[in-house]
Amino acid sequence: MNTAQSGDSRAAVVPRALVVEDEAALAMLVAGYLDKDGFEVEVAHDGESALAKARELDPDVVVLDLGLPGIDGIEVCRQLRTFSDCYVVMLTARVEEVDKLVGLSVGADDYVTKPFSPRELVARLRAMLRRPRVSARQAEAQSSEAIRVGDLEIDVPAHEARLGGEVVPLTRTEFDVLAALAERPTMVMTRAMLLEAVWGGGWVGDEHLVDVHVRHLRLKLGDSAEQQRYVRTVRGVGYRIGTGE
Structure with a gap:
């Protein structure tokens, strides 16, 4: 049953x-x-x-x-x-x-x-x-339109990311990392903050897991360590959403 x-x-x-x-x-x-x-x-x-x-x-x-x-x-x-x-x-x-x-x-x-x-x-x-698929704040903020970062659209309620209008095939965890960053567009998030937001406070393991998911997220978004258009590294601190020229 x-x-x-x-x-x-x-x-x-x-x-x-x-x-x-x-x-x-x-x-x-x-x-x-x-x-x-x-x-x-x-x-x-x-x-x-x-x-x-x-x-x-x-x-x-x-x-x-x-x-x-x-x-x-x-x-x-x-x-x-x-x-x-x-x-x-x-x-x-x-x-x-x-x-x-x-x-x-x-x-x-x-x-x-x-x-x-x-x-x-x-x-x-x-x-x-126990991970919330969509937080109350996210749902309220995104009820009318998706978060836009350049030509990247992040539709949190639909759990979907679109790049140039095309759906990006992200896993649950990759999308959750992207949504956590997009929900806080002015904030640099440390690995610990991303673990708390995505994996939850009870998670135990290697915090470099965040780096692995960010790397694969960037690959799917066409980013690289050298050209960071959507997921940017703030050296010595963590990651933030944003466009890079």
């Missing part, structure tokens, strides 16, 4: 999670923690079945191992992003930075390095699901 009826006939949504891990014992351990925390959980042990179950389940979150047999986690994430905007947390036993960056470049929202605490993983997933 996806919903539970309360006394006043309102439905409380039960979050759906897909755990994709080829180590059966670890998969069941994570699934057990999620089930205990109130998730509806499915488990897959390889990439092909993971994609099939993702289409069937339409999960809210996917816990995805990088080193899967057959179709690896990178390719699963790449294909997943063609039909789902669920949150994706990558699991990796390899600590090299390249793994983390590659995983995030195909649309993952976060990563966890093995070994990890299942309890902390569940807490991180819960924090993701």
